[in-house]
Amino acid sequence: MAENDVVFVGNKPVMNYVLAVVTQFNNGAKDVRIMARGQAISRAVDVAEVSRSRFLSDVVVKGISISTEVLNTERGETNVSAIEIILGK
């Protein structure tokens, strides 16, 4: 899987990321990984659901995994949850 087949979801509006996902499929990607951490996890699920149901009817959720990442901040290490949603044809 090429590195550009990953969409990192942050604090922008959902449709920005949906557009990124749809564009990657239109450019020939077989799978697109949607990744997010912390509060953006909810938005990542929105991105997957909107992409699939409104724009990419031939795409399914191939896998979802969750994990915990350790971030180094000014106040020391902190744990943050992460999600990875793989959409594919």
Added chain:
Amino acid sequence: MAENDVVFVGNKPVMNYVLAVVTQFNNGAKDVRIMARGQAISRAVDVAEVSRSRFLSDVVVKGISISTEVLNTERGETNVSAIEIILGK
């Protein structure tokens, strides 16, 4: 799966739901389903990760699914994303 083996995650602190999950396993549940909608999805992932890594070392994520639910509000129908995380031994 008994109906009480489901934990619905809302706006309370993460540890409240972690306690509910741990209690259900201690009461003999083989699987516990963690469910959430909208903004609470991020918290549901936190609940699963904290439960598993800190309290239930013999429990794994058995499955994760996402979906879209239609809510009837005063302003008409609206779509909301949902997640279901199944933890099991």
